[in-house]
Every structure is written in structure tokens, then in C-alpha cells.
Amino acid sequence: MDHGGCALLVGVRGNEIVQVKGDPEGHLNKGYTCHKGRVSADRLYHPDRLRYPLRRAGKRGEGKWRRISWEEALDVTAAGLLAIREKYGARAVGFGAGMPKGLEHFVLIRLANIFGSPNVVASQDVCHAPREVTGIHTCGFYPVADLHHPTRLILSWASNLLSTSEEGQIASLLLERLKDGAGLIVVDPRRTELAEKADLWLQLRPGTAPALALGFLHVIIEDSLYDADFVDKYTYGFADLARQVKAYDPQTVAGITRVSPDLIQKAARLYATARPAALQWGNGIEHDVNVFDAARSLVCLMAICGNLEVPGGNVNAHDPAILGLGQFVRADLIPDKRKEMIGAFHGTIPKMMTVPPAYFRKAVLDGTPYPVRGYYGMCTNPLVAWADSKLTYEAFMSLDFIAMAEIFMTPTASLADIVFPVAHQYEMNDIGHYGIGHGMILARPKIVDPPPECWPDIKIMNELGKRVSDPQYWHDDFEQFLEDVVRPAGLSYAGFAAGGPLKGPDLFGLYQEKGFRTPTGKVELKLSTAEKFKLKPLPEFTGLPEADDPEYPLTLISAKSRYYLLSSYRWVEALRKKRPRPRVEIHPETAKAHGIAEGDQVVISTKYGEITQTARVTDIVHPGVVSGALGWWFPESDAADQFEWRRSNFNMLTSIGKLGREFGTPNIQNLPCKIRRA
């Protein structure tokens, strides 16, 4: 129910799933699965699940629908998209995806490419692209923490892994490493469960990650604790970096981050001297405008300490011999994509291949850089998931045509012209972890039949594709896409599914022969392409993402809930029972000063809006910080009001007024805020 990767044992009676548990032989999860994994089959049986295609019958968003046939749904969608292409060009249609679930993500990109639109809209501005793309520019690959091999230390930086098991970095792997004796440093403004287990916990002031990372670099260079041999042979711009970090001495950095100089020194020294050490970085660094500086300084940290491409460090995970991504999505059909995409006009960083939602909405609302009038979306709920929900509402209300594929009616789907009911996990054959840089793919075989009129996303797009483009690009049977992916490995899908995860080879230290895949062939501590791409050559800390504001004295952050996936599944009863209401975490002193008690309704406001959540009084947050719940809407309320998307939705508090240029990232946390009892 998140990025996935847990192998499961699924008990079936007839066509019904009656039990789900972790498979002890699971490559990533070793028998573990989280609560939402155990109840994941409940998604299939909800009485309000979408079961047939719907066409809007009233005004946009009015909540009035007519049941239609698949034939009609596909024809109307094709006609809607083609009319826009005719009038404004193919790029006037945005193809939207949320968090990738399986192969559907890449079939969507293929559909966009074949249709002729360079505009795939996704939340990559705040999710993984900053880490991946910064890695590629700095060292030629996306350096993922290698938790599969013994390591001496894990540095968990803005990662909430015990709740999120993000991107297949399943918590059980990390716990196994700790059991083997690895040390643990946690950098997080909240005292997470992981922080409780840490040797050192650095409770930084939210939004100061780049300063802290530069402080680490300062200490390590000052004390000559870096890997001098590696730095000498394999890095570019070390002297410049050393000069750059001079200003970030522990005293200065302590003033910015609230972490004591002592602790900064201790943690930096520990990381530099425990080799190998794996840096597990998370979303927390990707959620404000300074993300590029944060990601750049962390890759520099991995590099100078000799932790790149070593087992138990941060590695380049090599794919098995499967179909390349570019071939799968038919990148060849859209050679000018990079120049034509909406983001390019705003100067987003090369290799960022999706359109940041902020720029998508600008295009929709004011035609910059060109008009965008249509949207096909799946696996996503932008009205709640994107920063600045009011703007999202305006943008979607103004579109000429919207089609969404969903399991359930959501705030965003309720604004569509056509809603397709999907079959999903357990009801279709699928491949997990394709294209996400972890060097493996996993089979997600079909277990039960979907309701008769629910189709897998891949099938929907395969049939839509035939209506909006040359049918030669599409298959008679959509499952051929699965075969295409594994065929180069000499496998059929069935053979692959029977054989377990397909892993690429473990290859370390390739740079010793081939260099790094950057223009200089070295790890670019200083970016050699900075001038050409108008990027900062060296990381720096330019200040808080939003300036202090006496009217909003607290800092607002958030962390993902272990019971939900962002805005998904509030309608799954077993999950809702665990977390019935959105909870805002407030320190006891702060709660007292505001006359707030546990369970009270609390109004949280920023310059951009206000919402109400329920008080959770806890000292896991700093007195100056409150941590809000993400993704809330109320499926039990009125569809004609988009299920109360304004009431508790965190993104009512965020804005796209200020964006990080490289990825178009808005400040979705680390914002000045205030609270009061409702």
C-alpha cells in the first residue's frame, strides 16, 4: 500500500481474500508487514468502491453522475483529449500520476509520449526526483542506502522509515542491520521511533538541513577525517568545497539548527570514521525550496567519506537484464520532450522528466508557457496531495476535460468528466519496483478476479491508446506489457512470478575502472556543468525556506502516517479505526500556553490558510514546532463539496508562491504557523 516490496502470503477462499500476512522468505521484508499491509485486501470489498464507469451529469464537481459503458467512457475520453490536441496541440494535455505503484506509471508515460505530450505531471518535485537527479548530476547515479549488506553505521536523515518503509527500504532490513550492531544517527525534528533507538539524535530546527549537512562537511574536512585517497583520485572541486564549508563551523551551524556544537561534531566524526556507513535520506529534505542544497551537500558527504559504491554504503543499484525504461516508454517518439515540457520553460534541472504540479497549474490557469486544457490522471489525488489546494481546485475547475481512474470517489475524481473504475493490487498481474532505481523487480501476481467492470490501469490505457494514437503501439492483450519487460531476461511473466524477485548484479567500485558517469568522470563536489545549466556550483545555506514571522511564531512540519498512504484509504474501516481523525502534534508546554488539551479541536493557520485538526499533546516535537497530519478528507461527507477537502487538509496551509528553481519544489513544510483552540 506504499511503494511496496513486502512479499505476502495471501489466503483465498473462492474469489475472496481472507487473510494476508508477511512471507518469511520475502527478500525485503523477511516476514514483516505493516498494519495497512495486513488489511490491504479490505480495499477490494468496500460497498462504495467504484464498480462501473461514470460520466458527469451535472456541473463540474456537483456530484451528479450517470453510469455508462466502457465503450462510451473510452470514446468520450478519446474525443475529449483529441479535441484538445486538435485545437491547442498535444502538449495541452497533462498526463498525471501519483506515487508509482507498478507498471501503470510507465504505461502512462508511454501513453503521453505516443500521444505527443511532453507533460507527465507528478509529485516528483517533492518526492525522490531531487535525490535521484541531484545524485545523477553529482556522481552519475542515484545513491541508495545499501541495507542489504553489513554496515557499521546508518545515518537516517529526514527519513521516517519505521513508519513508511519507503521505496522498498523496508524497515525490517534496517532493523536487521541494527541487530547486527550497526550504529545509528537520526537527524529529524521529531523524536521518531527510530530516533528512540539511535546512538545520537539531532533534533534540528525544521528547514535547516543544508546548514547541518554543511556543518558535518566542515567538521570532517577540518579534522581531516575524509577518505583522502578517494577524494584525491575520484572527486572534482574538493578545494572549492573545503573553502565553501569554512563558514559552517559548529558554533555558527548550532545557531541556525538548534543542534549543539558538540553534537554536530560528535555525529560528523562518527559518520566519517565508521566505514562503511549508509545514509538513508528521506522526504524531509525534499519538502522545501532549499532541497537542491540539502541533497547536494548530502551526496558530497557520502562521497568524501568514501561511502559511494561500497557494500553497506550508498550504492548504484544495477538493474537486471530487463527492458530499458526508455524503450518501454518509447522516449524515441518525443525527442524534444526536454525542451518542450512545461517545466523547461521555468528552467528546471536537466534529467527532471516530469512536470512539477506548481508549473502545471500555472499553465492551466494563465497559459504560461502555453495553454493546457486537459488532464488524464490515475493513482493520484491532486486536490489533497499538491501544495496549495485552493489553486488546485481553481485549476481543475477551469479545465476543458478531465478523466480520472480510481478505486474510490475522491475529492479530485469528483471534479472529473469521466471516472474509470480500476482493478488494482491482488486483482491483476503487475510488476513492482520497475524504474525506481533499486536494481530489482518484483512480481505482483493476480490472486482474485476484479469486479466485472473494474479494469487494471494498464488495460484502460492500452485501450485508450488505440483510440488516440496508432494502434500499432498497443497490444491486443495488455498483459503483453508485462512480458515485454521480462523477455530480455529470457523469462515469461509466469516464470518470473514463480522465481521471485529478479535482481541485478551487485557491482561495487565500478568507478575504479570506468570513472563516474559525470562530465569530469569524477564525483562533482563542485558541479562542472553549473554554468551551462545555470545551477549552483556548490551547496550553501541561504536561509530558512520562509522568513520568521512574529505573527506566526511556530514552525509547521509533518510526517506520513503509518496507517494511510498520503490521502489514500480514509475509507478503509480497519485503518480509519486506528486513526479516526487527523492529529496535530503539539508539545505540552506549547499546548498549555495556548490552553489546548489532548483531543481538543485546534485551528492551525499559516499565511496561506487555516484548517482544523485534533490535538495530540506530546513531547516528541520541539516546543517551537507543531507537526500536522497529511492527506485528510472525509469520504463519509458530501461529494458535492468534494468531501470537505478544505476542513483538515494540510495543503490548505501551503503555497506555491515560492519555489525551488531546480525541481519547482514548494514549501510543503517548515512553514511559520500559529495555533489556537477551535
Ligand SMILES: Nc1nc2c(c(=O)[nH]1)N[C@H]1C(S)=C(S)[C@@H](COP(=O)(O)OP(=O)(O)OC[C@H]3O[C@@H](n4cnc5c(=O)[nH]c(N)nc54)[C@H](O)[C@@H]3O)O[C@H]1N2
Ligand atoms: N503537504 C504535503 N504534501 C505532500 C506530501 C507531504 O509529505 N506533505 N507528500 C508528497 C509525496 S511524497 C507524494 S508521493 C505525493 C502523493 O500524491 P498521490 O500519489 O496523489 O497520493 P494519494 O493522495 O495517496 O493518491 C493516490 C490515489 O490513487 C488511488 N489508487 C490507489 N491504487 C490505485 C490503482 O491501482 N489505480 C488507480 N487508478 N488509482 C489508485 C487512491 O485511491 C488515491 O486516491 O504527495 C505529495 N504531497
Ligand SMILES: Nc1nc2c(c(=O)[nH]1)N[C@H]1C(S)=C(S)[C@@H](COP(=O)(O)OP(=O)(O)OC[C@H]3O[C@@H](n4cnc5c(=O)[nH]c(N)nc54)[C@H](O)[C@@H]3O)O[C@H]1N2
Ligand atoms: N505509511 C505510509 N508509508 C508511506 C507513505 C505514506 O503516506 N504512509 N508514503 C510513501 C511515499 S509517497 C514516500 S515518498 C515515502 C516517504 O518516506 P519518508 O521519507 O520516510 O517520509 P516522511 O514521513 O515524509 O518522513 C520525513 C521525515 O522527515 C522529518 N522532517 C520534517 N521536516 C524536516 C526537516 O526540516 N529536516 C529534517 N532533517 N527532517 C525533517 C519528519 O519528521 C519525518 O520523520 O513513504 C512511502 N511510504
Ligand SMILES: [Mo]
Ligand atoms: Mo512520495
